[in-house]
Amino acid sequence: MxxxxxxxxxxxxxxxxxxxxxxxxxxxxxxxxxxxxxxxxxxxxxxxxxxxxxxxxxxxxxxxxxxxxxxxxxxxxxxxxxxxxxxxxxxxxxxxxxxxxxxxxxxxxxxxxxxxxDFIGGRMKEKIKVCYPIFRHRFMEEVEENLKVVRERFRQGFDVFRLYAGKNLDADEAFLDGVRTEFGSKVTIKSLDFSHLLDWKSAVQVTQRFSSYDVQLIESPAVQNDFEGLRHFRMKVDHPVSEHVWSYRQQYEMIKHDSVDIFNISPIFIGGLTNARKAAAAAEVAGKSCLIGTTQELSVGTAAMAHLGSSLANLNHTSDPIGPELYAGDIVKNPVIYENGYLLVPGRERHGLGVELDWEQIEKYxxxxxxxxxxxxxxxxxxxxxxxx
Known part of the structure; x- marks a missing residue:
């Protein structure tokens, strides 16, 4: 073999x-x-x-x-x-x-x-709660465009959203206010994702400015690899703090500094399913929870994350793999399925990742x-x- x-x-x-x-x-x-x-x-x-x-x-x-x-x-x-x-x-x-x-x-x-x-340890769940991303506001006129996205996706069953924030704060606030006014408790904002654009002090100020809005957690509220800054931020705010894992050393430093509450683990950023499982295990040993992150994959990459998530004991937060919903097409005959805001894990009857390449679509793209x-x-x-x- x-x-x-x-x-x-x-x-x-x-x-x-x-x-x-x-x-x-x-x-x-x-x-x-x-x-x-x-x-x-x-x-x-x-x-x-x-x-x-x-x-x-x-x-x-x-x-x-x-x-x-x-x-x-x-x-x-x-x-x-x-x-x-x-x-x-x-x-x-x-x-x-x-x-x-x-x-x-x-x-x-x-x-x-x-x-x-089943190959990586068996299933603890058959579906994973996911959120839909709202991309960063640059201009005020994008607020209504993003509220329209929420309306359309809410009708499709998505009731949790993640806001990329920090570039145009007035627009971010107008969006959050619009969601609260129109949807009330029917829609949840999972996180403000600052994507390392702000230093930790600026992120604290923005988080405090938006404190009246019901946000579940804060993501990436410091520049990359500023472990002290992450810890300072965590000590200043009431929200749980999440950060991506992109190397073992970086995760070690976040554990040592007690910088985060939730590790954002995605195979793409840590280098595969093998490494993602190690990162999730390290988080579990450190008493931290996980969510599955994303770069917005197609169905092959998303299926891999669904299998990973189904096997993790400490996956206890809404996750991010929504890529196939963001693209105009896909490269498989049987794309992953979303149902009522959940990513379904491909069934046991489908061997491997459970998706099959579609060469007609591959040639198209x-x-x-x-x-x-x-x-x-x-x-x-x-x-x-x-x-x-």
């Missing part, structure tokens, strides 16, 4: 906002005829550089071909030596390792004729490479098609 080949296919999937996110579909082939699939999700992030997929494929073939796909820990160690952690949120090496690790899990679970959830031309840093940060004048 050996890995015989790896294939990488780049797709550019438009969001409903018009922004095009680049993803890499990973296929790992075994000599016995099975193929595992994974997803290197949403490379279209800052920092503003691209990767060469031909070089990436050559490196990955040198690591993978001839290996036993069940040697997942050994392969991950080798991947880490080629694509190391750098203590940066959008480290693209983590994206690469995530796609390969997901494909290995899919392949091994298919070989055993079980689901990935296929891209030559990961570059994105003259897209501005502003567009990459706010996930918009163009800046409003």
């Amino acid at each position: 050996k890995i015989s080949d790896i294939r990488l296919t780049v797709v550019g999937m438009p969001r409903h906002t018009g922004f095009v996110s680049k993803h890499v579909i990973v296929e790992i082939e075994m000599d016995e005829g099975l193929t595992g699939i994974g997803e290197m999700s949403d490379f279209s992030h800052l920092p503003h550089y691209s990767l060469d997929t031909r070089d990436m494929k050559a490196v990955l073939k040198s690591i993978l071909v001839g290996q036993n796909p069940f040697d997942i820990t050994l392969i991950n160690q080798e991947l880490l030596s080629h694509f190391p952690e750098t203590m940066f949120y959008y480290e693209k090496g983590n994206f690469i390792r995530n796609g390969v690790d997901a494909a290995l899990h899919d392949l091994c679970a298919k070989a055993l004729q079980i689901s990935v959830a 296929k891209a030559d490479d990961l570059s994105w031309g003259n897209v501005s840093a502003h567009q990459l940060q706010d996930r918009t098609s163009q800046a409003r004048k």
Whole structure:
């Protein structure tokens, strides 16, 4: 039982906002005829550089071909030596390792004729509560546009929302007031997500300004890797504090400084299902809870997160994987399902991740490479098609 080949296919999937996110579909082939699939999700992030997929494929073939796909820990160690952690949120090496690790899990679970959830420890739940993102306000006229999003998604069963905040505070406040006035207790704002845009003192001021609104938690209220700042923020506010995990060292520092209440764990940012499970276990040992984060994946990456979430004992907060609802299309024949504000975990009867590639759709959205031309840093940060004048 050996890995015989790896294939990488780049797709550019438009969001409903018009922004095009680049993803890499990973296929790992075994000599016995099975193929595992994974997803290197949403490379279209800052920092503003691209990767060469031909070089990436050559490196990955040198690591993978001839290996036993069940040697997942050994392969991950080798991947880490080629694509190391750098203590940066959008480290693209983590994206690469995530796609390969997901494909290995899919392949091994298919070989055993079980689901990935059963392969990584079994299911504690069959669905995961998720929230819908409201992207950052730049201008006041976007408030009504975002209230319209809430109305439309509420009709579809989504009753929890996450607000990217901190750029235009007057617009943020107008949105929060509009939601409260129109929906009352029928709609919940899960979090204010500051996305490391503010230092901790500024984040405290904004949180206090919005204190009259019912917000469940605060996310990323300090600049990246400011562990002291995170702790100061946590001591100043009453809300639980959440931060993403993007390296083991970073998580260690947050535990040591007692900086957070909730670890935001996503395979894409920590480098795969294997590492995400370790991060969740470390959180559990430290007495912290978890939520599943996102970069807004397609259905392959989202299915992987659904399997992960179903197996975690300390997943006890509304999570974020809503990507397939944000895009104009998908790359699988059977996209993940959302029902009444929950992400359903693919059933046990579907082996592996439980999704099947749709090559007609892949050809429709296929891209030559990961570059994105003259897209501005502003567009990459706010996930918009163009800046409003």
